[in-house]
Amino acid sequence: MNVLVIGSGGREHALAWKIAQSDKVSKVFVAPGNAGTEIEPKVENINLTQQEDLIQFCQQKPIDLTVVGPEAPLAEGIVDAFRKAQLKIFGPTQFAAQLESSKDFAKQFMQKYHIPTAHYQTFSNIEAAKDYVLQKGAPIVIKADGLAAGKGVVVAMSIEEANQAIEDMLLDNKLGDAGAKVVIEDFLEGVEASFIVMVDGEHILPMATSQDHKRLLDQDQGPNTGGMGAYSPALVVTESTFHKAMKQIIEPTVRGMQKEGHPFTGFLYAGLMIDSNGDPYTVEFNCRFGDPETQPIMSRLETDIVDLLEAACDGRLDKSIIGWDSRTAVGVVLAAENYPQSPKKGDVIQGLEKANQIAKVFHAGTALKDGKIVTNGGRVLCVVGLGNGIEEAKQKAYAAIKEIHFDGMQYRTDIADKAVVA
Ligand code: AMP
Ligand code: GLY
Numbered sequence: 001m002n003v004l005v006i007g008s009g010g011r012e013h014a015l016a017w018k019i020a021q022s023d024k025v026s027k028v029f030v031a032p033g034n035a036g037t038e039i040e041p042k043v044e045n046i047n048l049t050q051q052e053d054l055i056q057f058c059q060q061k062p063i064d065l066t067v068v069g070p071e072a073p074l075a076e077g078i079v080d081a082f083r084k085a086q087l088k089i090f091g092p093t094q095f096a097a098q099l100e101s102s103k104d105f106a107k108q109f110m111q112k113y114h115i116p117t118a119h120y121q122t123f124s125n126i127e128a129a130k131d132y133v134l135q136k137g138a139p140i141v142i143k144a145d146g147l148a149a150g151k152g153v154v155v156a157m158s159i160e161e162a163n164q165a166i167e168d169m170l171l172d173n174k175l176g177d178a179g180a181k182v183v184i185e186d187f188l189e190g191v192e193a194s195f196i197v198m199v200d201g202e203h204i205l206p207m208a209t210s211q212d213h214k215r216l217l218d219q220d221q222g223p224n225t226g227g228m229g230a231y232s233p234a235l236v237v238t239e240s241t242f243h244k245a246m247k248q249i250i251e252p253t254v255r256g257m258q259k260e261g262h263p264f265t266g267f268l269y270a271g272l273m274i275d276s277n278g279d280p281y282t283v284e285f286n287c288r289f290g291d292p293e294t295q296p297i298m299s300r301l302e303t304d305i306v307d308l309l310e311a312a313c314d315g316r317l318d319k320s321i322i323g324w325d326s327r328t329a330v331g332v333v334l335a336a337e338n339y340p341q342s343p344k345k346g347d348v349i350q351g352l353e354k355a356n357q358i359a360k361v362f363h364a365g366t367a368l369k370d371g372k373i374v375t376n377g378g379r380v381l382c383v384v385g386l387g388n389g390i391e392e393a394k395q396k397a398y399a400a401i402k403e404i405h406f407d408g409m410q411y412r413t414d415i416a417d418k419a420v421v422a
Contacts, residue, residue, distance in 0.1 A: 002061055003306065005030045005037075006054065006078070007069025010333070010364035010382040011291035014298040015067060015305075016043050017362070022306040029063065035373045036363025036381075051078055055085045064088060065309060071288050074266070075101035075147060090309050092266040092287045096257055099264070099285040103152075103183040104145045106285050113256040115249055117282040120185035126170045132184055133162045144169050145181035153224065155187065188273040188281050191418070193234045194293045195245050195270045195280070198308060199254055201263035203317040205308065206246070208300055208324050209237040210293040211418060216340065218414045225340045226379060229415030231330040231390065232296040236274055236419070245272060245280045253285070265312065269293075295362045295382045296329035330393040330416045331384040332401060336365065336375050337408020343378035344408055351403040359385040359400035375406055390416050 020042040033045035068091040077094035123129035142165040144152030156162035211234035216222035269286035302323035336343035365377015385396030
């Protein structure tokens with residue numbers, strides 16, 4: 001069969017790489033992909049991004065199954081359009097994708113179904129928003145309602161900072177329509193983890209646990225990013241926390257979406273804040289797999305992912321069994337100079353072959369130019385080491401990184417250290 005993966009990041013490289021390992025698959029197409037998916041065996045890039053073009057491509061090829069990586073096409077309704085054209089696709093409908101594309105929708109939904117999350121209120125009026133902040137005090141969290149590519153959340157440590165964020169979003173329109181409404185919510189303390197499951201509308205199949213590192217610099221300093229590294233499994237998600245997350249967050253979400261008449265299909269990602277009692281709270285929902293969480297998680301998946309994706313599309317995930325490599329996977333992101341503000345592009349990347357002999361190098365912002373692999377985005381690569389325990393996995397990832405060079409390359413040196421502390 002032929003499979004299409006939509007997207008161009010590290011997550012999509014990892015998904016395409018895993019899908020290509022299935023004996024059932026003759027070819028994986030990635031739209032538009034990156035240099036890593038271009039050179040991966042059995043994988044081919046196609047330079048298409050528009051819904052109608054992708055549908056036409058799938059009908060002509062034909063493509064038997066499509067998987068969507070990023071949130072934007074999901075929020076634009078790609079799943080609805082594919083289904084209308086009778087094409088098999090794994091992802092949520094536009095309505096269901098609102099769990100990610102509208103923070104206000106997600107918060108109202110969580111309130112309705114008693115899903116643990118921070119208290120909140122939504123505002124479109126600046127003065128009312130500022131009054132609320134004054135009444136609540138700092139720290140407090142200001143979130144743009146819509147999709148803002150990771151730039152829509154300000155964890156304000158002072159009232160002034162909160163007011164500035166409110167003005168940026170509501171007055172200066174810095175985030176465009178995404179910031180036309182703001183959600184203001186209580187600050188939650190604890191440890192974060194990524195809780196990702198597959199859902200077929202009714203049944204739930206949990207992925208291995210993982211933890212992301214959102215800040216740019218070591219020891220969680222610097223600005224928030226899309227994620228600078230992740231590892232799996234995340235020991236902070238103990239068995240008891242895992243069961244609480246399933247019972248209190250994931251199951252009510254899936255049942256709730258069914259009740260709303262819009263069953264959720266796709267990868268569902270709950271960003272958890274786990275308090276000192278091991279109780280999980282929902283920081284956010286994503287309606288897709290995480291990036292970079294996908295890279296270490298796919299590195300540990302032993303089951304044929306195509307079997308799982310097909311079962312999910314056919315509503316029979318309850319019959320699926322999933323197997324994980326017991327080793328730990330640590331993925332470290334190599335980012336371009338000036339990421340996340342204005343990443344530099346076009347620098348030649350060296351040492352990839354040697355690095356790939358030590359660990360798996362997933363590409364994100366890369367392109368092929370005159371036969372050379374060059375940087376082409378903020379997060380450039382994600383290097384995943386597998387090992388018996390965190391130390392060995394980490395050591396492999398960083399040993400591979402030593403072989404890689406491009407101008408301005410930056411990365412964190414403490415990925416997975418949180419696991420040792422936890
Ligand atoms: P989000 O895009 O909603 O995941 O927010 C980005 C990051 O902001 C999260 O990963 C957290 O580190 C932080 N954050 C968001 N909401 C809260 C909250 N209510 N309390 C504390 N930190 C938060
Ligand atoms: N790693 C965070 C995300 O995918 O949203």
